[in-house]
Amino acid sequence: MLVNGVWQENWQPVQNKDEKGRFIRQTSSFRNWITPDGSPGITGEGGFKAEAGRYHLYVAYICPWASRTLMARALKGLEDIISVSVVNPKLSEQGWQFGDFHGSDRDDLNGATYMHELYTQIAPDFTGRATVPVLWDKKNKTIVNNESADIVRMFNTVFADLKDTGPDLVPxxxxxxxxxxxxxxxxxxxxxxxxxxxxxxxxxxxxxxxxxxxxxxxxxxxxxxxxxxxxxxxxxxxxxxxxxxxxxxxxxxxxxxxxxxxxxxxxxxxxxxxxxxxxxEGIQRTVNIEHIKAGYYSIKALNPTGIVPVGPAL
Ligand SMILES: N[C@@H](CCC(=O)N[C@@H](CS)C(=O)NCC(=O)O)C(=O)O
Structure with missing residues (x-):
């Protein structure tokens, strides 16, 4: 994770715990909303108008939170107006990394090697975990939002003026x-x-x-x-x-x-x-079992040898 913008050597994928040993997930830090006219949304700042081709999603196929944004993008017919980059499934010593794993991407947009570089690019003293998903604004080169619940919710409505975005996921x-x-x-x-x-x-x-x-x-x-x-x-x-x-x-x-x-x-x-x-239609493209297995079983704290089980049959 990052502390005051500096990557920590002793970073662990296991997050915080409470006094009883219960896992605690970090809360998300960037909470701006895309809106049809760029006015401020439910939280955060304004300035993020719904425009075709302006926004980009950084995701990991292993990550359920990132995958739900991919599902919403597919279900709402937004694949042609929101681009995507997929990180390597295995967490590196420096967290999520772009690269060569089958089905992963280089970061053509910002030229980052690690996800944490995008966080410090826009918040040089950022403290916290460099999580996916990240919804990125190509126009202003900044993070719109890194909370998947918000991203799914905004995808449901905010692009409706640009194209038919299909069924309402929250009637x-x-x-x-x-x-x-x-x-x-x-x-x-x-x-x-x-x-x-x-x-x-x-x-x-x-x-x-x-x-x-x-x-x-x-x-x-x-x-x-x-x-x-x-x-x-x-x-x-x-x-x-x-x-x-x-x-x-x-x-x-x-x-x-x-x-x-x-x-x-x-x-x-x-x-x-x-x-x-x-x-x-579209959901299969959001699921990559090879990434899911490789990613989870690369968590050293839980599986020190890194051996990926052969089964179960799919
Ligand atoms: N609240 C976030 C949680 C996202 C999250 O925890 N992502 C994990 C992957 S499943 C992550 O990027 N972890 C990297 C880390 O902890 O350093 C959301 O739902 O968008």
């Missing part, structure tokens, strides 16, 4: 229910699996393990009435959030994060639901 009549289900999926699943994987005490691990499988059981039950998606026939933001964890579960979280009561393939409703979403 107003469902907005508050979506927000509360999102919060539950985040705490008990998206971040819950990390809390299991990065727990530094048995108690913290078991607490997270229970939370994760209770959530999976309750979502399996929710889908038991035959609904296609979490809120019925139409896919919403909550489905994006659930999908990114489901698709990583059997190949990474079951093994590396010790979330091993069962696999998603053993939960018939969730398994079918995951494949239903994977089959939607």
């Amino acid at each position: 107003s009549e469902l907005a508050s229910e979506i927000d509360s289900l999102n919060a539950y999926i985040y705490s008990d699943l998206n971040n819950g699996v990390y809390q299991a994987g990065f727990a530094s005490t048995q108690e913290a691990y078991e607490e997270a393990f229970e939370k994760v499988f209770n959530a999976l059981d309750s979502l399996e039950e929710r889908l038991a009435d035959g609904r296609k998606f979490l809120f019925g026939d139409a896919l919403t933001e909550s489905d994006i959030r659930l999908f990114v964890t489901l698709i990583r579960f059997d190949v990474a979280y079951h093994g590396l994060f010790k979330c091993n009561r069962n696999m998603i393939r053993e939960m018939p409703k969730l398994h079918a639901y995951m494949h239903r979403i994977l089959a939607i």
Whole structure:
């Protein structure tokens, strides 16, 4: 991570922990919004008008938070107006690196070698982790936002004047229910699996393990009435959030994060639901299992040898 703009040698991918050994994720620092007319959004500064070709996403395919922005970009038909660079899946000694891994990119836009250079380029004394995703403004050469929840939400509406951006992922009549289900999926699943994987005490691990499988059981039950998606026939933001964890579960979280009561393939409703979403046009392009496996199993603190398991079969 960076401290006052300087990369720290003793950087660890394992983030902060509380007094019980529970993993704590850093909060995001850049919270500006693109808006149709460039006026300020919900948080941050104004000046980020919705324009085709102006914005760029920096992502890692391994990262569920980054992947949800890729999913929103695909579902909202924004692939031709928002460009993307993908970092190497393996965290280097200096965090995310651009490069040569199959399916990764060089940083043609800014010529950076490491993601942290983009943070210090715009905030020379930045302290914190140089996370993905980053939504970048090519015009002003700055970070618009590095919080995936904001990025997904803005993609849903702000480019609608430029082109038909398809179905609404947060219909107003469902907005508050979506927000509360999102919060539950985040705490008990998206971040819950990390809390299991990065727990530094048995108690913290078991607490997270229970939370994760209770959530999976309750979502399996929710889908038991035959609904296609979490809120019925139409896919919403909550489905994006659930999908990114489901698709990583059997190949990474079951093994590396010790979330091993069962696999998603053993939960018939969730398994079918995951494949239903994977089959939607554009979604397959946001999923790279090779990156996911290589990336998670390169986390030295959890897997010192770096050996990537051969299974499970996909
Ligand atoms: N709040 C952020 C979290 C993003 C995040 O934690 N990204 C991880 C990868 S999954 C990261 O870049 N970690 C690098 C690090 O911790 O140094 C979001 O949702 O956008």
